[in-house]
Amino acid sequence: IGSHNFKEICFFERNKSCKIYSLSFFFLLPASALTTGIYMIFSTNPEMATQEVQPNETLTNLKAESDTLKTKLEDERAKLHDVELHQVAEKVDGLGQFIMKTRRTLKGHGNKVLCMDWCKDKRRIVSSSQDGKVIVWDAFTTNKEHAVTMPCTWVMACAYAPSGCAVACGGLDNKCSVYPLSLDKNENLAAKKKSVAMHTNYLSACSFTNSDMQILTSSGDGTCALWDVESGQLLQSFHGHTADVLCLDLAPSETGNTFVSGGCDKKANVWDMRSGQCIQSFETHESDINSVRYYPSGDAFASGSDDATCRLYDLRADREVAIYSKESIIFGASSVDFSLSGRLLFGGYNDYTINVWDVLKGTRVSILFGHENRVSTLRLSPDGTAFCTGSWDHTLRIWA
Amino acid sequence: MERVIVAMQDPDMGVKMRNQRLLITVIPHAMTGNDVIEWLIQKYNITEEEARHLGGLLVQYGYIYPLRDPRSLLLRSDDSPYRFQTPYFWTSSRWPASELDYAIYLAKKNIRKQGELVDYEKENYSILHKRINHTWDFVVMQAREQLRASKQRRKADRIVLECQEQAYWLINKPCPGAFDVLDLGPERCNVLSSRVALIEHSRRALGRNRVKSSICLESFMKYSEQYLHHDPIMSGCLPSNPWISDDTAHWTINTDMVGTPTRLRVERWSFSFMELLNDSMGRREFMIYLEKEFSAENLCFWVACEDLRHGESSKIILKVEEVYKNFLAPGAARWVNIDSKTMERTLEGIKRPHRFIMDDAQMHIYFLMKKDSYPRYLKSELYKNMLAKAIVPQETKKSVFPFMRRQRHSSPSPAMVTQATEDDGKAKGAGPTGTSSTTNSQI
Numbered sequence: 001i002g003s004h005n006f007k008e009i010c011f012f013e014r015n016k017s018c019k020i021y022s023l024s025f026f027f028l029l030p031a032s033a034l035t036t037g038i039y040m041i042f043s044t045n046p047e048m049a050t051q052e053v054q055p056n057e058t059l060t061n062l063k064a065e066s067d068t069l070k071t072k073l074e075d076e077r078a079k080l081h082d083v084e085l086h087q088v089a090e091k092v093d094g095l096g097q098f099i100m101k102t103r104r105t106l107k108g109h110g111n112k113v114l115c116m117d118w119c120k121d122k123r124r125i126v127s128s129s130q131d132g133k134v135i136v137w138d139a140f141t142t143n144k145e146h147a148v149t150m151p152c153t154w155v156m157a158c159a160y161a162p163s164g165c166a167v168a169c170g171g172l173d174n175k176c177s178v179y180p181l182s183l184d185k186n187e188n189l190a191a192k193k194k195s196v197a198m199h200t201n202y203l204s205a206c207s208f209t210n211s212d213m214q215i216l217t218s219s220g221d222g223t224c225a226l227w228d229v230e231s232g233q234l235l236q237s238f239h240g241h242t243a244d245v246l247c248l249d250l251a252p253s254e255t256g257n258t259f260v261s262g263g264c265d266k267k268a269n270v271w272d273m274r275s276g277q278c279i280q281s282f283e284t285h286e287s288d289i290n291s292v293r294y295y296p297s298g299d300a301f302a303s304g305s306d307d308a309t310c311r312l313y314d315l316r317a318d319r320e321v322a323i324y325s326k327e328s329i330i331f332g333a334s335s336v337d338f339s340l341s342g343r344l345l346f347g348g349y350n351d352y353t354i355n356v357w358d359v360l361k362g363t364r365v366s367i368l369f370g371h372e373n374r375v376s377t378l379r380l381s382p383d384g385t386a387f388c389t390g391s392w393d394h395t396l397r398i399w400a
Numbered sequence: 401m402e403r404v405i406v407a408m409q410d411p412d413m414g415v416k417m418r419n420q421r422l423l424i425t426v427i428p429h430a431m432t433g434n435d436v437i438e439w440l441i442q443k444y445n446i447t448e449e450e451a452r453h454l455g456g457l458l459v460q461y462g463y464i465y466p467l468r469d470p471r472s473l474l475l476r477s478d479d480s481p482y483r484f485q486t487p488y489f490w491t492s493s494r495w496p497a498s499e500l501d502y503a504i505y506l507a508k509k510n511i512r513k514q515g516e517l518v519d520y521e522k523e524n525y526s527i528l529h530k531r532i533n534h535t536w537d538f539v540v541m542q543a544r545e546q547l548r549a550s551k552q553r554r555k556a557d558r559i560v561l562e563c564q565e566q567a568y569w570l571i572n573k574p575c576p577g578a579f580d581v582l583d584l585g586p587e588r589c590n591v592l593s594s595r596v597a598l599i600e601h602s603r604r605a606l607g608r609n610r611v612k613s614s615i616c617l618e619s620f621m622k623y624s625e626q627y628l629h630h631d632p633i634m635s636g637c638l639p640s641n642p643w644i645s646d647d648t649a650h651w652t653i654n655t656d657m658v659g660t661p662t663r664l665r666v667e668r669w670s671f672s673f674m675e676l677l678n679d680s681m682g683r684r685e686f687m688i689y690l691e692k693e694f695s696a697e698n699l700c701f702w703v704a705c706e707d708l709r710h711g712e713s714s715k716i717i718l719k720v721e722e723v724y725k726n727f728l729a730p731g732a733a734r735w736v737n738i739d740s741k742t743m744e745r746t747l748e749g750i751k752r753p754h755r756f757i758m759d760d761a762q763m764h765i766y767f768l769m770k771k772d773s774y775p776r777y778l779k780s781e782l783y784k785n786m787l788a789k790a791i792v793p794q795e796t797k798k799s800v801f802p803f804m805r806r807q808r809h810s811s812p813s814p815a816m817v818t819q820a821t822e823d824d825g826k827a828k829g830a831g832p833t834g835t836s837s838t839t840n841s842q843i
Contacts, residue, residue: 123642
């Protein structure tokens, strides 16, 4: 146990009525074979005799119980579902033709662009690519302002600090590092690098919270974590996903304490940042969830998945309320974001296109062509005047 | 993709297949590029542009291959002949393309027509020759056998088989620099499931309070409607969208501390308390109002708590002490009125200070302001005056010469701005001035 050759996951289950604890071990062998380990049942009450239970029996019981609870939960959720979104939306006017074009093309990355983020000044962006390059641009003038080469490839996550004075990035190095942006041309940005987060697998996403002082990360190791930038200390970790976590988004709520994450286990989980608890979970996608984004009011969030659909989940109704899909869309959605009013949902897809959806009516409003390879990242600008996409065709585009 | 391909091959509803001409040979069971596009348009009710794009992807991924010009995997919307790739060669079968097979394929080509191999193929051929030299006799023998067998086929069948194989190898061993369809990014592994955690979670979730769908969904309608005119992509923005017109006026008139705010901006403060607080100008105005009402300490307390929550870990203890001294201690200069229970809890918690210790008190004060001071502010003269003098910018007339592009000016980097004000000894809040300068600063 604890050897670096295999991981073990162990958990406790307490049966409240008779104070019996069962301790189960699962061993993951290097060849990814799974064997169930030893099951032991022991009790804190010395009067109760210890029993031995067959491993199969306990496992089937657990499965049966979790399945029953799941069905019960679905029934509860369905009880209050008295109307569909597109029905409510019938009284709203349809949207006319949308003309959105590429207004800027940012060329400079030598390889696939994997991630980007906007600066609060509404015009600067940071982008990262497969070859380890992280570039800060003034997207308005298309000038490059800073460039850093990371010591690893596949920099899948990058984020701009709220102050505009630093950027965070990470990827296959399993870390999230913060680079303060210096304006001295002679200064080597890489020298000032600060390692903040450490995971045991690739970093898939990162985001600053309300200040430059904290970073939230998600990783291929199945966890999310909150870090203190100054000290590099782990403030909170979030366990609950059963596979790689691919994306996260912070809630724009009044109390500002929650975030949502999506993963390869097809689940989208909502977390409390203070306690580390998973407060809500949604599992309706049929494949990996590549992107999650909150609706501007914070009452819902959208997700984009490899199953070629985007979905809307309402947090108060505690259920999925819309699916955005079309038979002719057969490639996964890699990245989603809302327009400022929440009426439009922009989805970047692996078939190089961007589909624009009417969030309320559930129909597709427009399809945008332009990229020559998959769209890997998409974000609305802070004032909603445009959105930026990054693609495996090595470029970024600003659309308005 | 395979779902689409299977539908296309449906004998009744699929793509029209007929004998196609390729130079002098007649190829059976083929279709034209045009047929494919027409079918896609019909079946999925999409535009020609989208159908061409989708069909193009089917070719790029190797599910349909061209008979004319087989090296270029493009879907042409004319009478160029295409065929469906045999499932044996489907990309999804994903069995790794073996070096031996590739060597045999290249050898066949080389033998058949000298000089038919293109540069990168020649290179691959010689690399393989070195690497699997020990089996080279076998490779050449196999290649000759296969060529002999194919000569005995009908010309049409021979062409088809050659194109099939060619398409397969174009995808599995693409030309360097060309698009590699099989590149899927880093591997995503899977971790084991924890049933027990699931059970705990489901139990907790069952006890949750839920709201009726009709109420929740109605709120989306309201929100979208309320923000419709504030959404630049939906309604445009005044004087113009900087990305479209290259004019940064829209940003200049909306900077943090501009003299006169725009009407839309001031209106937005009335949408929710959070909108007011999130705008630094709104927050400043609200503070002025509270000072008039002698309840400014509430907002100051809230700001101090936010600073505690989001600040450096090392300063937590110091900040908690400050907050206590200024706002909570009996006789404090800016004592805040919290209910006794919350006050008790908070004071108790201060003995062991941490980042979230002020959360309860902060929320109490937040909701106090939201329910009481905020609505009154919106009705106050201060707010009404702000709204009245707020400007509505003129829409910029489209330029007479549409091809003349404005010069795009750069703006000072937020990093520089913050450095400058820090040097003044005063820390600036988030958000730069973002004013445009006429000097193109080369950073």
